[in-house]
Structure formats: structure tokens, C-alpha cells
Amino acid sequence: MSDTTASQGWFTSLANPTRFLALSGRVLPYLAAAAVITSVIGLYMSFTAPEDYQQGITVRIMFIHVPAAWLAMMCYSVMAVASIGTLVWRHPLADVAAKSALPIGAAFTFLSLLTGSLWGRPMWGTWWVWDARLTSVFVLLLMYLGLMALHKAMDDPARAARPAAVLTLVGFINIPIIKFSVDWWNTLHQPASVIRLDGPTIHASMLYPLLVMAIAYTLIFFTLHFMAMRNEIWRRRVAAMRRQAAQSIGGETRP
Amino acid sequence: MQAVATKLTGRRGDSLLFEDVSFSLQRGQALVVTGPNGAGKSTLLRMLAGLLPAESGTFVLSGDDGVAVPVAEFAHYLGHRNAMKRELRVSENLGFWKDFQRSEAAEGLSIDAAIEAVELGGVAHLPFGYLSAGQQRRIALARLLVVSRPLWLLDEPTAALDRRSDQLFAALVRDHLAQGGMAIAATHQPLGLDDTRSLVLAGRHRAASGSVESWS
Amino acid sequence: MMSHEDFVFLSYAATAVTLLGLLLLTVADGRARKRELAELEAQGVRRRSQAPGGPRP
């Protein structure tokens, strides 16, 4: 995914949190506006797209289901890149990026499972099956939640950074498993139809709304991610200031 | 109000730590327990607090009318550890103990006043875990102030405190005594309290008999 | 029995609720952090990098 290489760019250029705050503050309004506009266009396109001859109206669920699943994986990839940043360059902002992406990734994973379930019920006749694709995405959700628990378990964010980064990278093996599960195993879930070596097998009338929705989701992700990162930086700043306040009170250093 | 200990004997495992420890304290008096490591100072204090059963002997706290009162409700115990939660704010910690140990008899200081009394004004909103070891100990002392109880049982109260805080602590105990309280403290360091009684635990561990030099 | 339209509607509604909820939580979190910062600054606490003459002795 191209976004992950781009993300590596920010971490090196926006070396210090203050500069990140200033820059993200300027970018955020445009990003949010772009997210809203693309979402509106995407929603319009997905409701005007023709119905599928097999699946009828339920095919419209695809336009919010598939991008959610993509974003769930992309978010994890962003976290994996950030984790490399934490481990290799020990960049404080990398940890902030990885940590604040967690709830967003969990939300997208949850959405892909939920909308998939709502799509599966009328199509397959069941809310849930334990097939490879569904199960591996469920495992992804568990990993998001586990990482959130790990961050929550440490009261000092600096101490959680490295263990969380290691765990994130170990868990990254799940991402290719999710992607190729439909090809490697015979499953109920349909095989990939957009991102394929021999080009998409999906009709253009459905492909375009899907792509627009994917762009909208990506913009929503980065908007939320920037906001969450800013919050996290402020949170750490507050913690640092409190520690400092504690040091200066009580006159232990006074004669 | 007075506190009377009669022929207390403390035992750890097979060895007797101390034998026949007797003393009595009146309002406004303090007892300092000294002795080498392992002499049983902590054991004695925990025994007085009712946290350990006495091998033999009694410790009775009685009110001004001479009727015995439960030690658990009329004594503060400050052990080696501070009894505070790292993840909660200082004000939440003190507020909890104020609520939890509340007695009808007497009101203690307000939380803010207690924090001021240990000269840490401004830390109320900070999580307890952010404080240095010395500051944490001072907040632990503030707990004794938010609920008013006549007898203070203090085990190494000045551990982790610098000299200035030592003096602060001594002043707190003096105030407490002046208001008619009592204090029993185990410590290696001089507390800077004038007119205190002292009890020396010799720390000779013997299976058969121990030796105690009584307070002067 | 739910019609197919219901499933479509539920999916879109759930997506909207989840994403808007996340947005609201994030905004609320940001407000709370900014308030804390303002409180600390009102008390005269400064970041080390802002403190005049570096860290105090």
C-alpha cells in the first residue's frame, strides 16, 4: 500500500512533536473537508450503482464493507511501519502514531466484521462462519484489542512503546494471511476481485464507487489519526508537566 | 485517654523477639521504640495495632472515662508502605481514606489542609505515582491528619525523608501531642521530639527468654 | 423477517454510528487534554523547553 511508504516520510521529516502539531493543525481542516466531500460523492455513487443480478440490493453493503477491511489492514501496516520507527530510530512520534492508530484500526476491523455479518446473513444464511478470511480478520481484531490492553496496562507510555512495537511487528504476519486466505484455502468468502495480478474482475459500474469509497475511508482514517496523534502528544505533554510540577513542589531541594 | 501495655511478648517463628514489654502512655506523651534491625520493632507495632496476635500480654486503649475502646478505631497505623494507589490522584487517595476511616468522634483536617500541613500544596491533582519517594511519604503522613485518631502507631515514619522533612514530621507529631494525642514510633533516627519516653528492644533472640530494658 | 433493504440500511447506519462515535470521542479527548494543559499553564507550570534558563536547579 502506497500510504505506508508515505507515512514513513512524515516520521522522518516531522522530527519534533511541536512541528507536527503546527503542521497537522494546518493540514487537518483540508483533510477533514476532503474526507467529507469524498464520502458524500462515494455514498451518492454507491446508491446509484446498478444492483447485482445475483445479490440484488445487498451488494451495496460491499461499498462500505470492502473499504473497511482494506483500511483495517492498512491501519495495521501503518502501525507496523511506525513500530519499525520506534525500534530502529527510537522516534517518540512513531510510538505516538502507532498507539493512536489502534482504536481507529479496531473500529474499522469491527466494521468490516459487522457489515460482513450483515451481508452474510441474507446471502449465506448465517451471521458467522469460521472460515479462513473471517477468522483471520477476527484474529486481527483480537490483536488490536490486545495491543490496546498492553498500552493501557502501563502507566508510563514510554515503557509500553517497545514491547508494543515488537508485538505489532510479530502480529504483522497475520496481514498476508488475511489477504491470501481466500486463495490459499477454499472458503465461503468470495475471492479477491479488485486487487489481483490480472486486473479487477469486477464491473466498472461497481468498481468506481468502491474506489471512491476506499479513498473516502482513507481520508477519514488520516483525519482521525492526525486528531488522535495530536491528542496523544498533548496527553504526554500533560503527563510530563505534571511530573515536573511534582518535582518543583514541596521544596525538597530548598535549604 | 491512656494506652497501657502489659507484659507483651513477641515471637517470630521459634525465637522470642521480646518479652515482658510494659509501658503506659497518657495524653500528650510519645514513646520512641529503638533497637537494632530485627529486634522486633515492627512486630511490636503491628501487635499494638492488632494486626498480629500477641504471644502473651495485653495492650489496652481506654478512654478518659476508663472504658476500653477498640484500638482499630482509635489508632492510626503507618507501616513501611504508604497505603496509597499510584494510579489515583493524591486528592482521591486522601479522600478515600478520609471517607473510609471516618469516625463520628472527631473530624480530621480537610484534604487540602492536610496537604498544606505536609507542605506539598499544589500536588492534590497529581497522580500519586508521579511524586518522589519523599513526597509520597509525606502524603502518607497527611493521611494521619485527614482522620483524627488519638493514637499514632508509626513504623519508620521518616524513611525516605530528608532532614527538612524530618523536622516537618517532628512538628506534626508535636502538634498531635499538644492536642492531647499519643504517638508510638519505631525509628532509628532521632525524631527531634523533646520529652519523649523511649523503649529499647535489645534484639537478643532467644528461644527461652528475651531481655528488655524498660523505658526510662 | 428482515428484508434485504433492512440489512443494507443497518450496515450503513452501523458504519455511520461507529465512525461518528469515534470522531466524537476523539474530539472530546482533545478538548479534555487542552483543558488540562490550560489548567497546568494557569498554575504556572511550564514545559522544560519553555522554562527560562533551562531546568531549575
Place this chain on the structure above:
Amino acid sequence: MMALLKRDLAIATRSGGAAMLGVLFFLAVVAVIPFGIGPDLNLLSRIGPAILWIGALLASLLGLDRLFQADREDGSLDMLVMQDWFGLVATVFVKSLAHWLATGLPLVLAAPLLGLLMNMTALSTGAVMLTLLAGTPAISFIGAVGAAIAVALPRGGLLVSILVLPLAIPILIFGVSASYAAVTDPDPFLPPFMILSAITLFFAALGPVAAAAALKGASD
């Protein structure tokens, strides 16, 4: 005592708290079952209630060892034990209740989601939720006894589970049988459910008293 409940809940939900861990563990335990026995939906829906109950039992035991150990480590336990008998029993009761609110109740709320994954019917899921609601407090109350006994031990966590699991078996038996009785027709739901509720009430009375006795003895 309200102050104690408030404090324990605040600690459980703040950073470093265990409130979310129980649910996650529950989720993970139940999710690995299909890997072990295969994705046969009919089989899963048949054994679903039992799996959910076992998962909830294990998740409830999680974190029980910290019930008194955390207070012992920071010295608070001394102040909790330094009370009259009634005060100490009430303290244990409140701490167990806080533990249930922080770990047991979320399990009850997560049960429908797992019921869906187990392909259980709505009725069956509802029955499991109801029995969990009635039964999991008993685990916290009886678990307090194990936690009090193991409070001073270095590897208390495993020991608590070993001590408490046998005592929790009746809870499991009646919880599961009530859940099945709700879906299989001839069996009545109420008798096992009433027995389950009775066990909870009994443990709510017995657990705090026994735990208080253990704490009095263990303070050294």
C-alpha cells in the same frame, strides 16, 4: 464503603486496570474453541452455552489474585484489616462486588456477541446471559476466599485458580444446565436457575466471612 467501591472501580478502569482484560480473555478463549474442534456450526451451536460458561468462569478467575494482593503491596491492606469484624466482612463483600462489576458484568454484556460467533439461537444466547448474570457474582465471592488465602504468596495467581475452581464447579453445573434447559423442551428452566441464584446468595454470605477470617490470619 461506597468510597471503597468507587476507589476499586476507578483503579480497574484507569490505566493499568484490569476491567478490559477479562472480556478480552473471554473473547480469546471462546474464539480458539472452533480452531480446536473445527468449524462445524451445528456442533458449535450445540456446545455454545457450555463453552461460553467455561470461558466466563476462566475469565472471572483472571485477576482474582490481585483482589487483595495489590492492596497488600502498597500497604492499604493493613488499614482494611484494622477494622472490627463486621467492617472487614463488609470490606471483602464490597471488594468482591467491585471485582464483579469490573470483570464479571462485562462478560455478561459480551456474551451475545460470542453467542453469534457460536451460531447460537437468540433464545439460547439470552438464557446464557441470564444465567451468567445470576451465576458470575458467585465466582467473585467464592474467589475472594482463594484470593485472601493466597494473598501473601509469590505465585498466588495459579494457586487461586486451583483453590477456587473446585468450589466453582456447582456454579458451572447449574449455570450450564439452566442454559440448556431453556432451549431443550421438556426440561424446566426455573429449578436449576433458582438453585444457581441460591448458590450465588449463599456464596455472597459465606465468601466474605471466610475471606475475612483468612485475611485476619494472614497479616504478618
